[in-house]
Amino acid sequence: MTLPELAEEKAAGERLVMVAVGEVLTATWAERAGVDIVGVGDSLGMTLHGHENTLAMTIDQMIMHTQAVRRGAPNTLCLVSMPYGSYATPDLAVTNAVRMMKESGADALKLQLGREGTDIIRAVADAGVPVMSHVGLLPHKVHQMGGFKMQGRTAEAAMDIVADTRAIEAAGAIGLEIEAMPYEVGKAVDDAVDIFTFSIGAGAAGTCQLLNGYDLLGAFDTFKPKFAKRYANLAQDATDAFAAYADDVRSGRFPDAEHSYQMKPDEIARFETLLNSEGAT
Known part of the structure; x- marks a missing residue:
């Protein structure tokens, strides 16, 4: 799978599979299983580092984890999240995005910005970095949102999410994540843009489905999100x-x-x- 193929797969109505992993073992298993994309999300701050949320992760840590994932899944498309605070301004975002691409081995980066951050998305894209963004539940805004809660509960809130989606595409992003919202809102998001979309907790919306690898393996059992399905129980085993x-x-x-x-x-x-x-x- 290559980045240009993502939009082609969406246009063709294909269904792709992504798992979030953070080290060589789970990355190896994912590639052996034939998943289409491995995502190195800063959720590993919770699953692998024991933090209460994703905010503590650093660029150095995300690069290190991505390098490990790359060694485990060298032939699978790899997407890595830019950590909280690493893209606060256009200049900072470009500097950190270029460094992460050079050192991590990832194929693309993802941040968490909507209409308020189109200048940042555009700056990263103009620097030649394949960049994606994020709508719905934004873990980097967990405190502003009052916790990890479903988004798009009202018609007005849903329209705000769709507006963010369109702004993300217009700013030059090649894809976006749709997280924790009703299916109808997630489908409207996917329909609003031509770029690649992947969803977690938005029903069947989007070109691609994402689950956290440690959730689906039953390895992380501190809590279970509503949208997570466990296919194994590694923690108990x-x-x-x-x-x-x-x-x-x-x-x-x-x-x-x-x-x-x-x-x-x-x-x-x-x-x-x-x-x-x-x-x-």
Whole structure:
């Protein structure tokens, strides 16, 4: 999958698959499974770093995580989020966007701006950086929004989201994320633009569906968003595995002969002779 193909897939009515991952193991699994896009979102601040929200993540951390994802999924289109505060002004956004593209190995970047940030989106796009944006629930505005809540609850709020969508496309973005809104609003967003769209928590709206990899694997179980579907329960499987290991160690069942290295009997005899000789001297 390449960036120009994203708009083509939308025009053709295709359905694409994206998962958010943050390190080499899950990236490897995603590529083996044939997902179309891996997203390195700053939600990993919550899933992998234990923060309450995404705001603490830094450019250095996002670059490091993206490099790891790239090593795990070298043949999959990769999108990385610019962290909070890294695109506050056009000049700052361009500087940080260029650095992230040069060092992370990502194919495109995503920020979280609507009509109020079209000058920033345009500056990044004009600098030659493939840039996407975000409508609906914006984790970088979690405090202004009063938490992680559904957006577009009223007709007026929905129209504001559509207006942001059109402004994002006009500013030169090549795609956008549609997050946490009723399907009808998400579909209106997708219909309003020709650029690639991907959704999470907006029903079947958009060209592409996104889920956080740690949610769908059941690895992150601190809380479960309404829109997340779990396809496995890795957190419980891992807890059970650690408990079984601890029990085996404490009972003396592990390590056993099967999981230990062996010397040949004649070498053991020679080794014991050498040890005895050393003790005698």
